[in-house]
Each structure stands twice: as C-alpha cells, then as structure tokens.
Amino acid sequence: MLGADEASQRSALEAVNAFPGGLQIGGGVTPNNAQMYIDNGASHVIVTSFIFTDGRLDYGKLEELVRVVGKDKLVIDLSCRRVSEGGDYAVVTHRWQRFTNFILSKSAMESLACYADEFLVHGVDVEGKRLGVDKELVALLGQWSPIPVTYAGGVSSLADLELIRDAGAGHVNVTVGSALDIFGGDLEYEKVVQWHKQQCVSLTSP
Structure with missing residues (x-):
C-alpha cells in the first residue's frame, strides 16, 4: 500500500513502470489519481477508505471510480476485524483503525461483485503476527465470494498456504508479506514460489 508522501508515490510509479500489468496499487486511491496509476502500468487499483463515508459504504463514490x-x-x-469475540466480521478503514457498518456476508459480497474485478481481504486480527491464519474467515471467503478473492494475514509457513487452499476450497488466493525471508522472516521465498508452481500444475493436470 502507498504512503501519502511523495517518495512513496514516486517509488510506486517506478515499480509499475518497470513491471507493466504485473502490479496493483492501493493506498489513497481516488477518481483523481486512479487512471494515472493504470496509465503508468498498474494492472488494478485497490480501494477501501475512499468508498466509505462516515462508516457507511458510499455507492456514489464507488460508481464514480x-x-x-x-x-x-x-x-x-x-x-476486516471481528466486531466481538466469535462475532461478525466488519470492514475496517483508515489503516484498519475505524470500524464501518459493513458486515461481511454472502449477500454483501454478491452486491459488490458487480463493481470490481477482485476482492482483497486482510484478516486484520492476525495480520503481521505470523501466528497463523484466520481459518474461519478464509472458509467464509471461499463460500461467499462470487469473484476472485485474495486473503492476507498471519501466513508463516507452507502449511498455512495449504490450510488456506483447503479451507477456501481452492477458491481463495493468498498473499505473503513479512513472513518471507526477503523481508526478514523465516519463510523461504523460493519455496513459496515452488509451492505455487506445484499448485498450478495440479490444477492443469487431468
């Protein structure tokens, strides 16, 4: 995700220019800058906070984008984060500090699917802790999302990747961040790449 400073913006543009069509950009995306990122090579723009006003989803802003x-x-x-222990998952905005009134559900995700190519869902309760994934959230995403959906949060091992594959019934993609050795973690990047290639082969095998 982008920071608000000029250095972050500049670095992001350099990255998408270097790998056109291969990267998505999020953070501070609005109708005023979204097309600029696409024109510079981003495959997609990622949006959260902009489309919420006072904790409510603003369909006018979403339609404008x-x-x-x-x-x-x-x-x-x-x-999203759980509203209470064992409770519903509510979308959070502004660096995950503000709860909205948007509760994840099958009908909610279906209603938004006509506005987007993909969903991105960080399990904020486990994000960055490298203590395991939110298995229940992954399972719900696999059941509810009618379009491609990517989960992030808590991945620390290849076993976690397999858990996401199985809990999401093969319908949930995954991102890995701070756990990777290239970012100071213990999970070897090359092993993750190899695991991914093996999954792709499995999907195409008769």
Missing part, C-alpha cells in the same frame, strides 16, 4: 477506470481494473479491499 468504476466510471473512471472500469470494473475490470478495480479491486475492493474488504479487510
């Missing part, structure tokens, strides 16, 4: 970049270039970030 779709008009600017198109549904096929938009990823809606539905990163």
Whole structure:
C-alpha cells in the first residue's frame, strides 16, 4: 500500500513502470489519481477508505471510480476485524483503525461483485503476527465470494498456504508479506514460489 508522501508515490510509479500489468496499487486511491496509476502500468487499483463515508459504504463514490477506470481494473479491499469475540466480521478503514457498518456476508459480497474485478481481504486480527491464519474467515471467503478473492494475514509457513487452499476450497488466493525471508522472516521465498508452481500444475493436470 502507498504512503501519502511523495517518495512513496514516486517509488510506486517506478515499480509499475518497470513491471507493466504485473502490479496493483492501493493506498489513497481516488477518481483523481486512479487512471494515472493504470496509465503508468498498474494492472488494478485497490480501494477501501475512499468508498466509505462516515462508516457507511458510499455507492456514489464507488460508481464514480468504476466510471473512471472500469470494473475490470478495480479491486475492493474488504479487510476486516471481528466486531466481538466469535462475532461478525466488519470492514475496517483508515489503516484498519475505524470500524464501518459493513458486515461481511454472502449477500454483501454478491452486491459488490458487480463493481470490481477482485476482492482483497486482510484478516486484520492476525495480520503481521505470523501466528497463523484466520481459518474461519478464509472458509467464509471461499463460500461467499462470487469473484476472485485474495486473503492476507498471519501466513508463516507452507502449511498455512495449504490450510488456506483447503479451507477456501481452492477458491481463495493468498498473499505473503513479512513472513518471507526477503523481508526478514523465516519463510523461504523460493519455496513459496515452488509451492505455487506445484499448485498450478495440479490444477492443469487431468
């Protein structure tokens, strides 16, 4: 995700220019800058906070973004936290500090699917802790999302990747961040790449 400073913006543009069509950009995305990121090589823009006003989903803002970049270039970030122990998952915004009234459900995700190409969902309760994934959230995403959905949060081992594959019934993608050795973690990047290649082979094998 982008920071608000110019250095972050500059680095992001350098990255998408170097790998056109291979990276998504999120953080501070609005109708005023979304097309600029796409024009510079981003495959998609990721949006969360902009489409919420006073904790409520603002369909007017969402429709404006779709008009600017198109549904096929938009990823809606539905990163969430439990409202209470064992309770529903609510979308959180503004660096995951503010709860919204948007509760994840099958009907809620279906209603948003016509506005986006993908969903991105950080399990904020476990994000960055490297203590395991939110298995229940992964399972719900696999059941509820009618479009591609990517889960992030808590991955620390290859076993976690397999848990996500199985809990999500093969319908949930995954991102790995701080656990990777290239970012100072213990999970070997090369082993993750190899695991991914093996999954791709399995999917294409008769």
